[in-house]
Amino acid sequence: MTRTAPSSLPLHPLLAERWSPRGFDRDHEVGERQLDALLEAARWAPSAANTQPWRFVVARRGTVDFDVVYRALAPGNQAWADAASVLIVAAAQTVSADGTPLPWASYDTGQAVAHLSVQAQHDGLAVHQMGGFDRDRLAAEFDLPAEITPLVVVALGRHDPDAQLPEPFASRERAVRERLPLDALLLQRDPRRTAAA
Numbered sequence: 001m002t003r004t005a006p007s008s009l010p011l012h013p014l015l016a017e018r019w020s021p022r023g024f025d026r027d028h029e030v031g032e033r034q035l036d037a038l039l040e041a042a043r044w045a046p047s048a049a050n051t052q053p054w055r056f057v058v059a060r061r062g063t064v065d066f067d068v069v070y071r072a073l074a075p076g077n078q079a080w081a082d083a084a085s086v087l088i089v090a091a092a093q094t095v096s097a098d099g100t101p102l103p104w105a106s107y108d109t110g111q112a113v114a115h116l117s118v119q120a121q122h123d124g125l126a127v128h129q130m131g132g133f134d135r136d137r138l139a140a141e142f143d144l145p146a147e148i149t150p151l152v153v154v155a156l157g158r159h160d161p162d163a164q165l166p167e168p169f170a171s172r173e174r175a176v177r178e179r180l181p182l183d184a185l186l187l188q189r190d191p192r193r194t195a196a197a
């Protein structure tokens with residue numbers, strides 16, 4: 001099943017063909033090297049002043065950590081995420097070790113996850129990010145200090161187009177992929193404003 005983005009201009013296939021499935025192959029296991037390659041992709045993301053504020057909890061299916069992360073997910077995510085091969089908590093360190101605030105920590109962590117996602121696409125794996133989870137519960141379970149904030153849980157695995165999903169998730173798997181038009185993303189200065197003297 002192809003879910004290629006109907007983009008207005010041609011995109012690199014890694015970008016155009018990436019999407020976020022909920023149907024995962026519940027028998028699939030990610031190899032150690034394969035998983036390391038994804039984290040390596042995240043590691044080489046750019047960040048403000050190269051502060052690299054991303055931190056990860058990596059939990060493979062069948063482990064206690066996986067169950068802990070899974071139980072912190074919102075019910076709508078629990079409905080399908082149990083079949084993922086790995087659940088990764090992506091967290092941002094918002095204050096450096098010497099107490100300096102890291103105001104771009106969330107931005108940088110999102111960028112690291114984007115790198116991971118593209119590498120996963122390249123490696124024949126699928127990623128589905130989830131903001132629907134109990135942040136405080138996860139922080140407590142993994143004894144995260146206050147300066148480390150969980151941002152998303154990433155479901156990672158091999159897409160299974162034949163996976164049996166409950167509604168409404170089965171329909172969403174086939175729904176038309178949409179985005180705002182390009183024009184709507186462009187902010188412009190009000191032309192009625194006069195030039196600064």
Ligand SMILES: Cc1cc2nc3c(=O)[nH]c(=O)nc-3n(C[C@H](O)[C@H](O)[C@H](O)COP(=O)(O)O)c2cc1C
Nearest residue numbers: 018019020021074077128129130131132133152177
């Ligand atoms: C920060 C973030 C939070 C998200 N949270 C959820 C979530 O809790 N549950 C879910 O099913 N999808 C979640 N998604 C997936 C988005 O709904 C999905 O990326 C979006 O609809 C675009 O679809 P595509 O990734 O297939 O292009 C999240 C994505 C991001 C980036």
